[in-house]
Amino acid sequence: MDDGFELQLIDALQPVRGFALAQGLYHLFSSGIYERIADGPRPVRDVADALELDVARTSGFLRYLANENYVALSGDTVSLTGKGRQLAPYRPWYELLVGGYAQTFQQITDVLQGKGYASRDGRMVGVGSCGMSAFDALPLVRDLMSDLPAAPASLVDLGCGDGTFLTSLVTESDRLTGLGVDPFAPEEPTAPGVRFVRSGATDYVAEHGAAPGAEPDPSRMFVAAFLLQEILEQEGRAAVVGLVRGALRQGGHLAVVEVDHRPADPAVMRHGLGQAYYNPYYLLHVLTEQRLETDAFWQDLFADAGATVVSRRVADPRVDSTGLEIGYLLTRNTGAPGHPGGTRGEGAGE
């Protein structure tokens, strides 16, 4: 036996340690334990009783997390460590990548063998994605809205997930109403002025098409954050072109957020967020019914849909400095004199 075997074994098992830990941390949140102990130490029995959990198993789970230094056990009391407390804002990334996609990564060989797309937990994808968007895509859409000639009166959020993205935009304004469209949209309104339809986006836009010859309502804005990548693989490029065209027949503007597809770009893959987030994110798109594309691809598609890019921005570099998350504010290319018809990517800001 090689003297270095055990050291190499420890090294070889670090991904397995990470695998178990990612699941453990996701369940620390989803079980409700994290919230229960966020305010200070609690007896393990009280935590388990309040959440209707088995005490002995909960103790074992907390012992595991204590060994990874996320919680501290003192006698029969549990508390978050500093490392555990620092995790709070990053919960949505666990909800998306573990809650939404853990089952997806279990299906890699089946997908490679051509047995169709891998499944995912669609509800948790919406919950995690909207939670993450609060840090990046939501401020990006707010910035795009600041490029509008006038504030909109109504929003239609296509692929609205759990609705929190739309709800934030509506509740922070005193004049906006909002409609969210998603197969996993909430069943009930989340706030006054916010309602939801459980539907596919292309069906919704086609069913609510403007009357022939009608002008788009300039006070109505559509949003499609991380949706066009879904429609592209589900229904094809022509359907995405139809969706963009249809939305811009009904509303004055459409804000799109997409992720630039650059998995072979060393500048991306040597970036810390490239390795921690985008590499697995790109992989899960290989496995599921979604297709990421490049900035140039989307700009060509928008032109084919008769849309003009009024403004193009990227997410706040304090959250994501890769420049991969891109927001486009689109309007219909009327070809009118002085209108920037046909211009592509000549946005106001970056």
Ligand SMILES: C[S@@+](CC[C@H](N)C(=O)[O-])C[C@H]1O[C@@H](n2cnc3c(N)ncnc32)[C@H](O)[C@@H]1O
């Ligand atoms: C990555 S999430 C984005 C959620 C949210 N827009 C955000 O910014 O975080 C993609 C969402 O698109 C939804 N979706 C997938 N296919 C769809 C379709 N054909 N029509 C409408 N929504 C769809 C999914 O259910 C999911 O909630």
